[in-house]
């Protein structure tokens with residue numbers, strides 16, 4: 001193999017930039033392909049600016065990101081950034097199809113690192129499509145932009161550490177947060193104390209956020225969650241209720257709150273469409289959806305293709321950085337830049353840190369594990385697939401008729417056939433199949449090539 | 463361990479058609495074993511029933527013709543043979559037309575008795591002419607098939623505009639093959655399989671035939687990872703993978719190889735095409751749900767099923783030229799399928815001398831959808847020892863065996 005070809009990295013989030021910086025440090029050039037105009041990934045859409053201008057990050061993450069920036073810039077001359085460029089899928093056997101502006105092109109690779117991150121999990125409930133009902137990412141994006149406020153009076157529902165974080169951010173930017181509703185019970189959190197102490201700093205920063213909420217009298221309820229959202233053309237009110245341990249709502253004790261915006265955060269799903277299109281072997285994870293099968297070096301079932309960061313399983317930014325570095329070190333070893341011993345040395349420390357982060361994370365994952373109640377929120381007439389307007393009742397019927405895998409479900413109900421390629425509805429569908437007792441060979445909504453529609457005009461003769 | 467009269471290996475349109483006809487016309491105990499390999503042709507296909515069009519090198523054959531004409535223009539000045547339409551032998555016309563004639567009744571039968579509508583649409587296939595060269599080519603085609611004159615209509619620019627208002631004003635006319643139609647190819651496979659299932663065929667889906675069992679000169683069964691299936695006759699309908707199975711069954715090889723075809727599909731559009739269309743760049747068919755399907759490349763790249771920018775561009779440009787309204791639409795999907803190619807473009811059907819209990823039903827190249835019905839019928843006749851309704855000699859695998 002000739003090594004003139006730069007390593008190609010898809011995604012310029014923490015995982016992708018960490019990989020590029022690590023490769024650069026070892027004298028290996030790389031190209032980062034990023035659909036956004038700037039690198040940084042989902043936690044900060046925006047330039048690599050000073051971290052103190054990132055009000056939404058906690059201090060630890062700020063430090064980690066600052067260190068990453070420094071490493072990235074120190075090795076910038078080895079890194080080529082193709083921004084505003086989206087990968088539409090594989091092209092030929094060792095090349096990717098790219099779209100920038102109105103042009104299509106391709107890029108060849110010998111080694112590829114996929115670091116495409118994650119997206120948020122949608123949970124259908126009555127009224128979930130009303131304007132004003134947002135996923136946490138949308139809420140954060142609006143706070144970050146500083147231009148529009150997501151709402152004046154808001155509530156947050158969901159589970160996990162993002163809830164208090166976003167609540168603090170909202171409050172700091174002057175929004176009246178009327179309540180934060182964590183689906184799991186507090187007693188369940190206490191059970192995870194040991195796991196959480198793997199990363200005392202992270203745990204403490206979580207505690208300090210809870211302290212902040214208390215100080216500013218923002219009510220935080222454990223064991224409560226969403227029932228429905230109401231409004232004509234925009235959100236007017238929401239109904240929340242106590243959840244039992246299975247997250248089933250006790251509607252007798254429901255409360256209705258007037259709000260003009262609602263943040264919903266029931267977890268994340270790996271963005272694995274590109275990896276699936278490239279034919280990597282995948283497996284199902286309850287936490288992250290379909291994730292590629294990898295070895296300890298982040299290497300996939302396809303030769304010279306690595307996956308790092310949230311797209312290999314949602315673990316957060318710190319872990320994404322570790323994984324990007326590990327993949328980079330392995331590539332350096334395969335290229336003969338590092339000996340096996342050196343690679344093991346370089347990677348050892350990072351791998352140990354990753355292990356710790358995983359243990360910490362698994363505490364939260366157990367705490368936040370989705371329960372059946374969440375699937376019972378949609379009413380029969382509630383639309384569960386936005387693109388094809390498939391309702392819950394249609395899914396119920398198909399399951400009752402004995403559908404046991406996602407492809408058959410798709411054929412019967414058209415769920416997942418729309419332009420978003422199942423990004424929104426796939427996790428609900430898979431959860432339903434699981435719940436109805438199908439655990440083997442459910443399959444996945446197979447992504448289509450190209451990942452986004454291509455206007456025919458892009459291909460007109462010049 | 464299970465025992466059947468017939469095991470069919472491969473559940474594309476050919477295996478499915480064999481299963482359906484066998485289950486409809488005989489009392490034999492049949493199993494069909496299929497694993498959907500990436501690139502299986504039936505799901506990738508355009509669903510054209512272009513019996514004449516394909517036989518004269520339009521439709522899927524058009525890119526092939528394009529390559530030939532390019533060769534010609536590149537070697538200008540040299541002494542080259544006059545360009546002829548790429549026409550298949552008479553035995554193939556007969557085979558394709560006989561099959562094509564079966565679809566109206568088959569559509570009714572599968573819908574009414576088995577509940578699956580494979581969306582048979584009477585569309586015709588129009589060859590669109592842009593210039594004098596195209597006209598000469600069209601004239602050559604019609605001259606080559608005088609016996610089919612009643613199946614051809616000539617349209618001038620005006621008539622074409624009336625029938626297909628969205629086709630470019632640059633077109634000077636068209637010839638229309640009036641008996642060429644289209645179906646939804648997935649539905650066709652589903653319809654055959656559902657009919658077969660209702661008639662009692664065991665469908666073993668998601669299983670691969672790994673081994674072929676032999677006793678002396680007789681094939682006695684196959685194995686999958688889970689099970690052994692004994693049978694009196696094994697039918698090889700393994701598409702582009704048929705040679706592997708042939709080799710396992712006979713120890714010989716035959717020239718069936720993958721010929722890749724890429725397809726471009728638009729988003730749904732309101733009805734902009736009344737019939738199927740072929741130009742000298744590509745073919746275009748609006749399918750029953752409004753999507754416009756544009757095909758197709760002809761590439762020999764082994765079992766590779768990736769899409770490539772050059773082919774997508776060629777196909778799209780060819781389609782934009784013919785159907786300018788596509789400028790307002792997007793490519794929603796592209797894919798590639800593997801045609802089971804043969805060197806003479808004819809299928810490989812029938813017994814193999816010296817081997818008992820084995821039948822070939824493969825090598826259908828770019829016409830397996832339109833020729834599936836007759837294949838199912840012929841194979842059924844062969845299995846039951848009847849005289850076949852068409853002579854199978856030209857399709858025998860022995861044509862590839864060199865005499866020694």
Ligand SMILES: Cc1cc2nc3c(=O)[nH]c(=O)nc-3n(C[C@H](O)[C@H](O)[C@H](O)COP(=O)(O)OP(=O)(O)OC[C@H]3O[C@@H](n4cnc5c(N)ncnc54)[C@H](O)[C@@H]3O)c2cc1C
Nearest residue numbers: 011013014015035041042087116117137309310316317320
């Ligand atoms: C709303 C939200 C809030 C979060 N808040 C926190 C937090 O406070 N603390 C914390 O530790 N973690 C947080 N996380 C998690 C954290 O953002 C991720 O763990 C981290 O960003 C993972 O890094 P990554 O590099 O794997 O992915 P990402 O940061 O998601 O980066 C992936 C990049 O790939 C690009 N990309 C994807 N597909 C393509 C394509 N086809 N073509 C071109 N480019 C592509 C994307 O544009 C993106 O920039 C949050 C995540 C979300 C979604």
Ligand SMILES: Cc1cc2nc3c(=O)[nH]c(=O)nc-3n(C[C@H](O)[C@H](O)[C@H](O)COP(=O)(O)OP(=O)(O)OC[C@H]3O[C@@H](n4cnc5c(N)ncnc54)[C@H](O)[C@@H]3O)c2cc1C
Nearest residue numbers: 472474476499503504508510671701723799829830831832
């Ligand atoms: C792009 C494209 C467009 C086309 N358009 C048209 C058209 O418009 N009209 C037309 O008539 N024809 C068309 N064709 C041709 C037509 O699709 C093929 O001739 C036809 O589908 C062949 O059917 P088959 O059943 O032999 O093969 P396939 O459909 O490939 O089926 C073979 C099956 O056998 C399975 N298999 C293989 N090995 C094994 C094994 N060991 N065990 C179990 N299963 C196995 C395969 O996975 C596959 O599912 C087109 C083809 C392509 C690629």
